[in-house]
Amino acid sequence: MSRIACVKDIEEIAIRKLDKNALDFYYTGAQDQLTLANNRTCYDRYKLLPRVLRDVSKVDLSITLFGHKFASPILVAPTGLQKLAHSDGELATVRAAVRKGAGYTLSTMSTTSIEDVASAALKAEKALSSKGQTIDGDKGGRWYQLYVFKDRSVSLDLIRRAEAAGFEALVITVDAPILGNRLANKRNSFTLPSHMEFGNFKSYAKLVASSNLAGVEKGSIAQGTAEADPGYWLARFSKDQLDPSLTWKDIEWLKENTKLPILLKGILTHEDARLAVYYGVDGIIVSNHGGRQLDGVPATIDVLSEISVAVREASAQKNKKPIPIIADGGIMRGSDAFKAIAMGADAVMIGRAVLWGLVYDGENGVCTVLDILNEELRLSMALSGCSRISEIDSSYVLDQSSEIFLSKL
Ligand SMILES: Cc1cc2nc3c(=O)[nH]c(=O)nc-3n(C[C@H](O)[C@H](O)[C@H](O)COP(=O)(O)O)c2cc1C
Numbered sequence: 083m084s085r086i087a088c089v090k091d092i093e094e095i096a097i098r099k100l101d102k103n104a105l106d107f108y109y110t111g112a113q114d115q116l117t118l119a120n121n122r123t124c125y126d127r128y129k130l131l132p133r134v135l136r137d138v139s140k141v142d143l144s145i146t147l148f149g150h151k152f153a154s155p156i157l158v159a160p161t162g163l164q165k166l167a168h169s170d171g172e173l174a175t176v177r178a179a180v181r182k183g184a185g186y187t188l189s190t191m192s193t194t195s196i197e198d199v200a201s202a203a204l205k206a207e208k209a210l211s212s213k214g215q216t217i218d219g220d221k222g223g224r225w226y227q228l229y230v231f232k233d234r235s236v237s238l239d240l241i242r243r244a245e246a247a248g249f250e251a252l253v254i255t256v257d258a259p260i261l262g263n264r265l266a267n268k269r270n271s272f273t274l275p276s277h278m279e280f281g282n283f284k285s286y287a288k289l290v291a292s293s294n295l296a297g298v299e300k301g302s303i304a305q306g307t308a309e310a311d312p313g314y315w316l317a318r319f320s321k322d323q324l325d326p327s328l329t330w331k332d333i334e335w336l337k338e339n340t341k342l343p344i345l346l347k348g349i350l351t352h353e354d355a356r357l358a359v360y361y362g363v364d365g366i367i368v369s370n371h372g373g374r375q376l377d378g379v380p381a382t383i384d385v386l387s388e389i390s391v392a393v394r395e396a397s398a399q400k401n402k403k404p405i406p407i408i409a410d411g412g413i414m415r416g417s418d419a420f421k422a423i424a425m426g427a428d429a430v431m432i433g434r435a436v437l438w439g440l441v442y443d444g445e446n447g448v449c450t451v452l453d454i455l456n457e458e459l460r461l462s463m464a465l466s467g468c469s470r471i472s473e474i475d476s477s478y479v480l481d482q483s484s485e486i487f488l489s490k491l
């Protein structure tokens with residue numbers, strides 16, 4: 083077999099390895115998958131405008147967010163059900179993130195508990211120290227992604243557990259008041275294989291009973307029966323358990339209930355970016371959930387510029403520094419990360435790329451993905467004449483649609 087040269091090579095292997103149930107869950111987007119496709123193709127429309135004769139003998143990828151130094155602006159996005167990819171699931175991913183000094187966010191829908199992920203991360207950090215290995219970044223840097231449940235006592239307990247386990251920020255996903263229209267998952271009546279379980283819900287008796295969680299984990303929910311309505315079990319779980327009545331007022335409630343920085347994940351408009359600043363959140367993640375929620379929304383790269391202007395203006399009105407902007411969706415190259423940063427992101431997150439690494443070779447596979455993307459980013463920076471992330475701005479990219487627009491004038 084030829085050597086792995088890029089994340090696409092790893093994706094191809096993962097596609098061959100996964101069964102249809104898991105592959106469709108990971109790979110597909112909502113409805114006609116317009117946004118999923120756009121997430122990728124839109125990156126190609128942005129051209130790089132390199133500067134030359136700059137000293138790029140040293141290129142520093144590190145960034146600081148909320149006082150924490152990360153080795154790179156490429157962070158691991160929260161993705162659920164990682165044991166579908168590899169038997170070590172979230173444990174493998176968090177260990178890889180520790181080894182690479184990468185930011186890591188654990189999903190509410192993990193197949194491993196908050197406590198087990200935290201303890202694996204701490205052990206991995208100790209193992210690195212005992213081998214005398216250093217990473218270019220601070221220890222820690224792990225965040226917890228929260229879906230807000232109708233039963234607020236569950237949400238509060240998850241927050242307390244994340245705090246106790248040393249997670250350093252809360253990522254509140256706001257683009258999934260209900261589950262997107264995921265046709266492939268419907269057709270497959272997607273459910274968890276019987277040997278897997280969700281990592282965090284066992285202690286919530288009411289939730290287990292009301293969502294037939296025990297049944298789904300034992301694989302005893304027959305496909306296509308009334309129990310699996312509407313369409314399939316995950317859709318039913320989100321409909322029954324997650325709170326679609328969430329509003330900006332609830333952000334105040336969250337702020338009252340934790341001292342951790344709060345990031346909102348799933349912002350796509352400058353109006354909501356302004357509201358996020360107004361309501362005092364600490365950061366936003368410009369995301370369309372990897373094309374899995376509302377199909378037909380823009381690719382994130384296309385809205386970054388106006389969102390970053392809005393964040394700057396709204397923050398200035400409060401006499402505050404702009405809150406960090408993180409972007410995700412379709413990033414498969416270090417040059418994609420470069421373009422997103424140029425258009426206004428402080429950092430980016432990768433979802434599927436990590437999952438492909440996990441399928442390919444567990445912890446080492448995720449390390450390989452992070453290494454490849456970081457090296458590609460380093461290359462893009464050096465060849466563009468940037469030696470620090472803070473030097474990357476919109477002067478380094480040309481949005482071809484605006485070029486076409488100008489040529490028509
Ligand atoms: C299989 C899968 C599971 C996901 N699970 C979650 C989740 O539990 N919580 C969440 O906020 N986002 C979730 N996401 C969205 C990711 O956090 C991220 O926004 C998206 O994957 C970025 O796009 P990309 O996969 O093209 O990199 C999931 C995405 C995928 C592909």
Ligand SMILES: CCCCCCC(=O)C(=O)O
Pocket residue numbers: 161162191229258260261316320324371374
């Ligand atoms: C919205 C509730 C369940 C979602 C499961 C994980 C996830 O976010 C995804 O995109 O899939």
